[in-house]
Amino acid sequence: MRSRYHHSSLLAAALSHNIKHTFIHYLCLQSDLIYTNSHNGEKNSHRRTENIPNLLIVNWTQNEVGSFPPGKKITIVFVIGGPGSGKGTQCSMIVKHFGFTHLSAGDLLREEAKSDTEQGMMVKNLMHEGKLVPSELIVKLLLKAMLQSGNDKFLVDGFPRNEENRQAYDKIIGIEPELVLFIDCSKEEMERRILNRNQGRDDDNIDTVRRRFEVFQESTLPVVQHYEKTGKLRRVDGAKSADAVFEDVKAIFVQLNTQANQVSSVSRAQSNPFKRFLDLFCGCFGTQEATN
Numbered sequence: 001m002r003s004r005y006h007h008s009s010l011l012a013a014a015l016s017h018n019i020k021h022t023f024i025h026y027l028c029l030q031s032d033l034i035y036t037n038s039h040n041g042e043k044n045s046h047r048r049t050e051n052i053p054n055l056l057i058v059n060w061t062q063n064e065v066g067s068f069p070p071g072k073k074i075t076i077v078f079v080i081g082g083p084g085s086g087k088g089t090q091c092s093m094i095v096k097h098f099g100f101t102h103l104s105a106g107d108l109l110r111e112e113a114k115s116d117t118e119q120g121m122m123v124k125n126l127m128h129e130g131k132l133v134p135s136e137l138i139v140k141l142l143l144k145a146m147l148q149s150g151n152d153k154f155l156v157d158g159f160p161r162n163e164e165n166r167q168a169y170d171k172i173i174g175i176e177p178e179l180v181l182f183i184d185c186s187k188e189e190m191e192r193r194i195l196n197r198n199q200g201r202d203d204d205n206i207d208t209v210r211r212r213f214e215v216f217q218e219s220t221l222p223v224v225q226h227y228e229k230t231g232k233l234r235r236v237d238g239a240k241s242a243d244a245v246f247e248d249v250k251a252i253f254v255q256l257n258t259q260a261n262q263v264s265s266v267s268r269a270q271s272n273p274f275k276r277f278l279d280l281f282c283g284c285f286g287t288q289e290a291t292n
């Protein structure tokens with residue numbers, strides 16, 4: 001306990017004096033803190049939570065990544081499900097039918113893990129252990145990919161994975177998801193699919209898969225419950241064949257499109273002064289549907 005306190009104080013002193021990263025690493029690894037150099041340029045140390053292992057320096061600024069133009073309508077759908085539940089499979093079908101851009105949190109991290117940097121190595125190790133990477137990093141990668149795509153409709157696959165992911169997203173991107181698709185599937189079926197998927201993934205081995213299931217159970221299911229309470233969750237049975245699951249998914253997206261079209265026709269009508277006058281006039285004389 002005493003040594004943990006000692007390392008935390010040293011860490012605070014090191015941060016305020018711009019001491020070399022390697023020394024800060026050492027202090028973090030000895031204490032229960034992680035260090036981030038965050039998007040607003042502040043250096044912070046955070047208490048490590050169960051799913052934020054060791055330490056990762058997240059070094060970026062908002063200017064480096066950018067942001068969406070104010071007032072632009074952006075549609076975001078989160079796709080959650082256990083490992084092997086079929087998120088990627090359904091996302092590629094949604095893309096074909098509904099014109100979304102598919103952003104897979106796992107693919108973005110696998111790309112990051114290829115880079116020959118300290119951060120790349122750290123991501124690689126965490127993924128190999130089946131653990132989650134710190135939220136600010138994945139949110140930054142998502143935002144960067146969204147801005148680069150030029151699209152305004154995004155399927156965010158494999159995110160948020162825990163409460164911390166969700167809060168970091170709220171803080172940094174802050175666009176409420178239109179809905180959250182949850183692909184519900186049994187552990188036995190997911191395990192069978194992963195071990196057959198043969199994509200050469202370093203984390204698709206039985207030990208890592210078991211750890212990923214634990215993380216899903218402990219950290220992702222509470223996020224599912226959160227969206228259930230807010231009324232955003234749409235649950236589909238992922239145990240059916242991929243085409244049968246897509247029939248259910250399609251119905252959800254057709255409904256989403258219908259709602260979006262209704263909202264945009266109302267706002268178009270509201271922005272037309274002649275139609276507003278006519279509506280007022282018809283309202284005064286009790287004539288309905290006159291302008292439709």
Ligand SMILES: Nc1ncnc2c1ncn2[C@@H]1O[C@H](COP(=O)(O)OP(=O)(O)O)[C@@H](O)[C@H]1O
Pocket residue numbers: 081082083084085086087088089090193194196197238239240241242243245
């Ligand atoms: N409904 C399904 N029924 C049977 N196999 C499926 C189904 N959906 C996906 N798969 C297969 O299971 C494996 C995992 O699917 P994937 O989409 O990669 O899952 P996730 O992105 O959730 O990890 C893949 O090999 C995929 O082809």
Ligand SMILES: Nc1ccn([C@H]2C[C@H](O)[C@@H](COP(=O)(O)OP(=O)(O)O)O2)c(=O)n1
Pocket residue numbers: 081082083084087104105106107109127130131132133134138157158159160161165203212
């Ligand atoms: N929001 C996220 C998403 C994925 N990760 C990491 C941890 C996950 O085990 C790996 C792989 O995620 P991916 O979504 O590709 O794979 P599975 O759904 O587990 O099959 O990436 C993360 O740390 N944070």
